[in-house]
Amino acid sequence: MDPTPTVSSALADAARVGPFxxxxxxxxxxxxxxxxxxRDLVEDPEPLRARIAHVRTVLGGADAVEERVAASIALQGLAARLVSGPLAVAVLHGLVPAVTADALQWRVSMTGPWPLWLASPGPASTPLPDVLVDELLAPLIGAVRARVGVSAKVLWGNVASSVAGAKRVLAADRPVSAGAAARVAAEILDHPALAGAGDRLPAAPPDVGWSFRRRSCCLYYRVPGGGTCGDCVLTSPRAGAPRSARPRS
Known part of the structure; x- marks a missing residue:
């Protein structure tokens, strides 16, 4: 670990973990x-509308995929991009980057996750859960729901799943930091907006510290050829062995 990291060098290190x-x-x-x-992403209706439409096309098109399913999957991808880098910076370097709605920039990509850029990298003055949830994720979920009728429970579940997924990927890439990743991710999940989104359970490999099971479904099983994720409420009941779930027509 760099003994005197800057936010820029910490973000560069976090980027080595993976594209998200x-x-x-x-x-x-x-x-x-x-x-x-x-801020434009949550105030201008066109970019989100276009992103959801793009995801719907990629998943099979309007005739095969409900708009709310595409909105859920689009939100999950955006959430994973928003939480992963800041979580890694906090774990690896003890810094919270000021990813504010004005400083954090995005641009459209048709071939993968939207790139992010921080115009003026510096430390935040508030804790990581508040920076991520209050500054970015809550407004984004509000913007998605203003355009598409999709459950807030589903969308917050997607965020929580993204936090747990980032923790798992980071722990696998930097095993020495696995314990810190579990602690920081748990702090994010303890934010009031996420507190009811899932359960932290005894760790099962490859997880360290705890495993996560959400209390909702991202709706991917409603995509033709889709299925359920490992942390889905449909395949992981709270009190026993996993069960299978049939996609509903």
């Missing part, structure tokens, strides 16, 4: 006019 952990800080990106502040 990447938040760029290169000042040369300022010359690219396609970057937009996160």
């Amino acid at each position: 952990f990447e938040i760029g800080t290169n000042p040369a990106e300022e010359a690219d006019p396609t970057w937009r502040p996160f």
